[in-house]
Amino acid sequence: MVVIRLSRGGAKARPFFNIVVADKRTRRDGRFIERLGFYNPIAKDNEESIRVAQNRLTYWRGVGAVASPTVERLLKQAAKKAPAAAPAA
Numbered sequence: 001m002v003v004i005r006l007s008r009g010g011a012k013a014r015p016f017f018n019i020v021v022a023d024k025r026t027r028r029d030g031r032f033i034e035r036l037g038f039y040n041p042i043a044k045d046n047e048e049s050i051r052v053a054q055n056r057l058t059y060w061r062g063v064g065a066v067a068s069p070t071v072e073r074l075l076k077q078a079a080k081k082a083p084a085a086a087p088a089a
Contacts, residue, residue, distance in 0.1 A: 004060060004067040006039065007032060016040055019052060019071060021060050036060070039074055050078045 001024045008029055010016030017039040020032035037052035052075065061067070067075065 002033070002060070002063075002065040004036065004057070004065050004071050006068070006070060014042065019074075021065055034060075050074055052078060 002021060003024050004019065004021055005028070006017040007020045007022070008015060008017055018032075018035050019037040019039060021034045021036060022030070022032040026032070034056065036056050037050065039050045040047065041049070043049035057075075
């Protein structure tokens with residue numbers, strides 16, 4: 001089974017997570033199929049905290065990949081922020 005989950009990077013006490021597509025049986029920080037974006041939990045106000053390639057996310061969900069509960073929560077948060085940040089036409 002293919003899952004969309006977080007892979008930890010960064011230094012001790014300074015976490016940084018990549019949002020990756022991986023086989024469920026691989027280790028958390030092990031081999032992955034594709035990197036879809038990132039999540040920076042300690043981003044400052046002027047820094048980007050989450051970025052996801054929406055077209056690739058849609059593709060992987062279309063072929064049966066399941067997102068972890070944490071990734072689902074982050075994607076919902078990003079969706080709420082995105083319309084507010086978009087300029088009005």
